[in-house]
Amino acid sequence: MTHGYTTGTGTSPEPAGPYGTPYAGNTGAAPQTPYTLPQQRAAEPAPEPAPAPAPGKPVRDRYLDLLRSIALVRVVVYHLFGWAWLTVLFPSMGVMFALAGSLMARSLKRPALGVIRSRVRRLLPPLWAFSAVVLAMMFVNGWNPAEDPDHGDTWGLVGLFNYIVPIGAPPYPWHIGSKSGLLEDTWAVQAAGVLWYLRAYLWFVLASPLLLWLFRKAPWPTLLAPLGLTAVVGTGVVTIPGETGNAVTDFAVYGSCWVLGFAHHEGLLKEIPRYVSVSCASLVMAFGLWWASNHLGPDGWDLNDIPLAQATWSFGFVVILLQYSPSWQELPGRLARWDKLVTLSNNRAVTIYLWHNLLIMATVPIIDLAYRLPFMQSERAMSALDSAYTLWMFALVWPLIGLMVLAVGWVEDLAAKRRPRLWPNGSRSKRPQPSGGAHRG
Numbered sequence: 001m002t003h004g005y006t007t008g009t010g011t012s013p014e015p016a017g018p019y020g021t022p023y024a025g026n027t028g029a030a031p032q033t034p035y036t037l038p039q040q041r042a043a044e045p046a047p048e049p050a051p052a053p054a055p056g057k058p059v060r061d062r063y064l065d066l067l068r069s070i071a072l073v074r075v076v077v078y079h080l081f082g083w084a085w086l087t088v089l090f091p092s093m094g095v096m097f098a099l100a101g102s103l104m105a106r107s108l109k110r111p112a113l114g115v116i117r118s119r120v121r122r123l124l125p126p127l128w129a130f131s132a133v134v135l136a137m138m139f140v141n142g143w144n145p146a147e148d149p150d151h152g153d154t155w156g157l158v159g160l161f162n163y164i165v166p167i168g169a170p171p172y173p174w175h176i177g178s179k180s181g182l183l184e185d186t187w188a189v190q191a192a193g194v195l196w197y198l199r200a201y202l203w204f205v206l207a208s209p210l211l212l213w214l215f216r217k218a219p220w221p222t223l224l225a226p227l228g229l230t231a232v233v234g235t236g237v238v239t240i241p242g243e244t245g246n247a248v249t250d251f252a253v254y255g256s257c258w259v260l261g262f263a264h265h266e267g268l269l270k271e272i273p274r275y276v277s278v279s280c281a282s283l284v285m286a287f288g289l290w291w292a293s294n295h296l297g298p299d300g301w302d303l304n305d306i307p308l309a310q311a312t313w314s315f316g317f318v319v320i321l322l323q324y325s326p327s328w329q330e331l332p333g334r335l336a337r338w339d340k341l342v343t344l345s346n347n348r349a350v351t352i353y354l355w356h357n358l359l360i361m362a363t364v365p366i367i368d369l370a371y372r373l374p375f376m377q378s379e380r381a382m383s384a385l386d387s388a389y390t391l392w393m394f395a396l397v398w399p400l401i402g403l404m405v406l407a408v409g410w411v412e413d414l415a416a417k418r419r420p421r422l423w424p425n426g427s428r429s430k431r432p433q434p435s436g437g438a439h440r441g
Helices: 062-081 092-107 112-140 153-163 187-217 219-233 242-266 274-293 307-323 333-347 349-372 379-387 389-408 410-415
Strands: none
Touching: 062 092, 062 333, 062 349, 062 389, 092 112, 092 187, 092 242, 092 307, 112 153, 112 187, 112 349, 112 389, 112 410, 153 187, 187 219, 187 242, 187 349, 219 242, 219 307, 242 307, 274 307, 333 349, 349 379, 349 389, 349 410, 379 389
């Protein structure tokens, strides 16, 4: 029996982003002047020019890897404790969409159809592994999508396709099982609800060739248009009902962050004086806080409930992060001690994101076993465990995530057409040494 400890996940849980693919850094910087030979005396033959070095494998930008890892940890903490102020402290979704947008812009140097196919291929197998487990649990507990009052008839069955390709909202029961069961009766909402992020990511991937073309033709209108769309569909000026409205709102709220990834890759942000970009970003963030203060939702300052505040705060926050981004090939100083965990979290970002909510809930029946221990039968011992219950959930969820990485994380390697690895933390690979110490501002 559970003791009423639920995660902080609402009906629209917050994601983190999912891809641990290497970045090539800011390729939009001004090209270097080609090397030319010095003038020779007429009596001396000119030496043969040295052959151009073969292009090396792109190195990871460890600063961006670090941001992704922080975002993943913040998402887990948010869904566990439910602290609304975390959405202000570090807007993980905006950061993750910006990082994915930068990577997508780099990839679109290749033919667009092949890039889209590659991104979708990396996304779907991990989703299928997750969906197989979650749907099996739902069906075993007696859920019938054709008879679900919230979905009903044929549409409930058709909606199951979103567990295979997340183009829309997957159906799931709001209550299943018993409140006195191993998992609380809202576990399906909390487990499957995180799939909205995969839908938004897929929409952005499909739209990226057009968005990047528009950005190169008209960068500022393309960058700011999603904020304008959020002001229309995210404030009630225009209401789009159902999941279509939710999908359009998600696309609008995080669209500017995705395009900011384009701006980072193309070098647009580096063309703007830092004091100008930071000042403008601060004003946009201040507007977001002002708007939030006048439109607080049921969870107070949780920006997930306030679309325009989420969009503007995330936009300004990401501008500052990317404006100050160094180009790290290695984590510097004390951050180096976290190198293996950063590498692991980036290589298994999809696995961590998909399973973390279900694993948070799985900590409850495990911790409840402690109440049966002989030395826990006193009222004082039970009260002590009650008061530290959430902290025990926090301590236990990380080993469970580690076990899930071992169990199904290798599916990400298969999806990327790599050799399966159980624990890819980079411990057996040597990173390329910095070639010249060049850094972005």
